Amino acid sequence: MIKKSHIPKLDDFLDGGIPEGTSVLFCAYPGIGSETFGYQILNGRLQEGDKGFIFTNVAEPSSIIYEFNKYGWDLEKNIDEENVFFVDGSSYFIGSPVMGKYSIENYSQIKEVVKKAINDVPSGVGVINNLSTLVDYLGVEETLETIHEWNEFAKLNKTVLIYIFTKWDYEEQFIDEIKSSVDCLVNVNTIEDRVIIGQGFMVVSSSWTTPSNEMALFFIIQPGGVRIYIPKILVTGPHNAGKSTFVKAISKKSVSVDRKALGKFKTTIAMDIGHMEYKGFVADVFGTPGQERFDLILDVLAKEAVGAFILVDSTLPETFARAKEMISKCKAEAIPKIIVANKTDLPGALTTEKIREIMKLGSDIPIVPASAREKIGINEAMDAFLALLYRD
Amino acid sequence: MIPHIESGVHGFDELGNFKGGGGIPENTVTLIYGPPKTGKSIFSYQFAYHGLIIEEPCLYMLIDYTMKDLKQNMMEFGFNMERYLENDNFHVINAVTTNREDLMVDSEVYRYSSVKNPIDIMVKVGEGASLVHKKNPRFRAVIDSLTTLLLYNENMLIVRILKAYIMRIKAAGGTVIITYTEGSTDSNKETMIKSMVDNIIRLDGEYLTIEAMKGMGKRRAPYNITDKGMVVGKGIL
Numbered sequence: 033m034i035k036k037s038h039i040p041k042l043d044d045f046l047d048g049g050i051p052e053g054t055s056v057l058f059c060a061y062p063g064i065g066s067e068t069f070g071y072q073i074l075n076g077r078l079q080e081g082d083k084g085f086i087f088t089n090v091a092e093p094s095s096i097i098y099e100f101n102k103y104g105w106d107l108e109k110n111i112d113e114e115n116v117f118f119v120d121g122s123s124y125f126i127g128s129p130v131m132g133k134y135s136i137e138n139y140s141q142i143k144e145v146v147k148k149a150i151n152d153v154p155s156g157v158g159v160i161n162n163l164s165t166l167v168d169y170l171g172v173e174e175t176l177e178t179i180h181e182w183n184e185f186a187k188l189n190k191t192v193l194i195y196i197f198t199k200w201d202y203e204e205q206f207i208d209e210i211k212s213s214v215d216c217l218v219n220v221n222t223i224e225d226r227v228i229i230g231q232g233f234m235v236v237s238s239s240w241t242t243p244s245n246e247m248a249l250f251f252i253i254q255p256g257g258v259r260i261y262i263p264k265i266l267v268t269g270p271h272n273a274g275k276s277t278f279v280k281a282i283s284k285k286s287v288s289v290d291r292k293a294l295g296k297f298k299t300t301i302a303m304d305i306g307h308m309e310y311k312g313f314v315a316d317v318f319g320t321p322g323q324e325r326f327d328l329i330l331d332v333l334a335k336e337a338v339g340a341f342i343l344v345d346s347t348l349p350e351t352f353a354r355a356k357e358m359i360s361k362c363k364a365e366a367i368p369k370i371i372v373a374n375k376t377d378l379p380g381a382l383t384t385e386k387i388r389e390i391m392k393l394g395s396d397i398p399i400v401p402a403s404a405r406e407k408i409g410i411n412e413a414m415d416a417f418l419a420l421l422y423r424d
Numbered sequence: 425m426i427p428h429i430e431s432g433v434h435g436f437d438e439l440g441n442f443k444g445g446g447g448i449p450e451n452t453v454t455l456i457y458g459p460p461k462t463g464k465s466i467f468s469y470q471f472a473y474h475g476l477i478i479e480e481p482c483l484y485m486l487i488d489y490t491m492k493d494l495k496q497n498m499m500e501f502g503f504n505m506e507r508y509l510e511n512d513n514f515h516v517i518n519a520v521t522t523n524r525e526d527l528m529v530d531s532e533v534y535r536y537s538s539v540k541n542p543i544d545i546m547v548k549v550g551e552g553a554s555l556v557h558k559k560n561p562r563f564r565a566v567i568d569s570l571t572t573l574l575l576y577n578e579n580m581l582i583v584r585i586l587k588a589y590i591m592r593i594k595a596a597g598g599t600v601i602i603t604y605t606e607g608s609t610d611s612n613k614e615t616m617i618k619s620m621v622d623n624i625i626r627l628d629g630e631y632l633t634i635e636a637m638k639g640m641g642k643r644r645a646p647y648n649i650t651d652k653g654m655v656v657g658k659g660i661l
Contacts, residue, residue, distance in 0.1 A: 036523065038496075046441050062543070062546040062548060062550075062588040062592075063546050063547060063549065063550030063588065063592060064544070064550065065544065065547040067543075090540065090544070091538060091540070091541050091542045091544070095538070122540065125540075126540050126576065147626070162543055164542070164543070165581070168577075168578040168581050192634050198543045198546075200581075200584035200587075200588065201584065201587060201588075223551070224597050226557070226595045227554040227558075227595070227596045228550045228551070228553070229555045231556065364544060366557065366561075377430060392553075409445075
C-alpha cells in the first residue's frame with residue numbers, strides 16, 4: 033500500500049507516494065536543512081491517523097516540538113494522544129533531562145532501542161534524524177549494519193523509515209553504500225554561485241518507480257513547510273544579440289513585448305517572457321532588453337533569477353564590453369551563468385576560444401556556440417546550463 | 425599583491441608594512457588563539473565593529489556567550505551594536521541560547537542554532553552568507569569561539585563543520601576570524617585546526633605573535649588592552 037509523502041511534487045516523482053515498509057534517504061549538502069522533509073512527512077501521516085516516532089541525536093525533543101510549532105504542526109497534542117513519541121538520543125549527551133518514550137544513554141543501545149520503536153508503530157513512520165551524526169558515534173561499518181537491520185525489521189513491520197543525512201565530505205565508497213542501503217534516495221541540492229541562491233530536490237533512485245530526473249525547486253516557510261516554486265531564468269546580453277529569438281528557441285511558448293523601432297527591425301522594449309521545460313527542469317524565462325536604459329530591469333530580475341544565459345553576437349566583438357558589463361551585473365547577484373555565442377553560423381563569427389580571450393573570461397564560465405535562428409546549439413546551451421546549475 | 429582589509433585593531437595593520445595599507449589578507453581565515461583572558465574575543469570585536477563602520481557587514485557566530493554579553497562587552501570599548509543590528513549589517517547566529525531564554529526575536533539577521541547541531545549551524549551559515557554577501561560581497565565573519573564547539577562534538581565532525589564553514593564563507597568572499605582557547609582540546613585537534621586556516625595569530629597576554637600569515641613572515645609585538653580595545657605596539661621581526 034502506497035501512502036502520500038505530503039511533500040508537494042514528491043508524490044508525482046514517486047508514482048503516488050511511499051509504499052509501506054520502505055526506506056527513504058534525504059541526502060542533503062551541508063548548508064541545507066532536509067529535516068523539514070522528514071518532519072513534514074511525519075506530520076502528514078499523523079494527520080492521516082497513522083503512528084510514528086522521531087529518533088533524534090541532533091536536538092532535544094523540546095526543540096523539535098518548538099520547530100514543529102513554527103511550521104504550524106501540533107506535535108505535542110499527538111504526543112499526548114500517544115500517536116507519536118521520541119527516541120531521545122540527544123539530551124543525555126548534553127546534560128539535559130531526557131524526554132520521550134525511549135532515551136539513549138549509551139551509543140551501543142541505539143540499534144535495539146530504535147528496533148523497539150519500529151515495533152511500536154506498525155504501518156507507521158519513523159524519522160531518523162540524523163544519520164550522519166550516527167556515523168560519528170558508530171563508525172561506518174556499524175552504521176551500515178544498523179541501517180540494514182532497521183530496514184529489514186521495518187519491512188516486516190510495514191513501517192516507513194525516513195533517514196535524514198548530511199553529505200559532509202565522506203569517502204565516496206561510504207556514500208555509495210549508504211545510498212544503496214535504502215529503497216529510495218532523494219538528493220537535496222543547492223543552486224549556487226559563490227552563495228546559495230536556491231535549493232532543489234530530485235529523486236535519484238527508487239525501488240518502486242523509475243525516477244524522472246526532474247528537479248523541484250523549493251523553499252521552506254514557517255508556518256507551512258516545503259513549498260515548490262517555478263524559478264526564473266534570465267536571458268540577457270547586448271542589443272541585437274538575439275535574445276528574443278533565443279528565448280523563443282528554449283521556450284515551449286513565449287511572448288515578446290516589442291515594437292518596430294524606426295521601421296525595419298523589431299526591438300524588445302520591455303521584455304521577452306517564456307516558459308522553459310527541458311529534461312525535467314521547469315523555469316520561467318525572462319529576456320531583458322539590451323539597451324543601457326533598461327539596466328534597472330536587469331538589476332531587478334537578476335536578484336530573483338537562479339541562473340542566466342548571456343548572449344553575445346559572435347560577429348561583433350565591439351559589443352563584448354557591454355556584455356561583460358551585463359555579466360558583472362549578474363555577478364553582483366552571484367548567479368550561475370553561461371555565455372551563448374550566438375550567430376555562430378554567420379561569416380566572420382569568432383570562435384569560443386577567441387571570445388573567451390577577448391572577454392577575458394575565466395574557465396568557470398562555459399561558452400556555447402549557437403545560432404538561435406537556425407536552432408543550432410540550443411540543446412547544448414541548455415545542457416551546459418543544467419550541468420552548471422546541478423553542479424554535475 | 426594580496427589585497428588586505430583593515431583589522432580594526434590599533435597598530436596591527438602597521439605590523440606588516442604592506443604597500444597600500446596592511447591588515448588581514450582578504451578572503452582568508454585567521455585563527456586567533458592563546459590562553460584564556462588574553463584578548464582573543466576583543467580582537468574579534470574590533471575586527472567586526474571596524475568592518476561595520478566602513479560598511480562591511482558581518483556574520484557573527486556566538487558560541488561562548490549570549491547576545492546580552494556580546495553587546496555589553498562591546499559597549500566596554502564604546503562599540504554600540506544597536507545601529508548595525510537595525511540596519512541589517514550585523515548578522516548573528518546564536519548557537520548558545522534558545523530564543524526561549526533570550527530576548528532577541530528569531531529573524532533574518534538573528535538566527536538561533538545549537539552547538540550540538542552542526543547540521544543546523546551550517547544551514548544558518550549558508551543562509552547568512554547569502555544575505556550578508558547581498559549587502560556587500562566584501563564582508564567579515566567571526567566564530568567566537570571554537571572552544572565550546574570542540575567540547576560538544578566529535579573530532580571528525582568538527583573537521584567537517586569547519587571545512588564546510590570555511591568553504592562556504594570563502595566562496596562568498598568573506599574574511600574570517602576564528603578564536604580558540606589554547607589547551608582546551610588535545611594537541612591533535614589543535615594541529616588539525618591550524619592546518620585548516622590560512623593565518624595564525626597567538627596572544628599570550630603580553631605579546632601578539634603572527635605565527636603564519638599569507639604574504640609575510642613571522643612578526644611579534646607587545647600589546648595592551650585599553651578602553652579603546654587592543655592596542656598593538658611596534659613589531660619585532
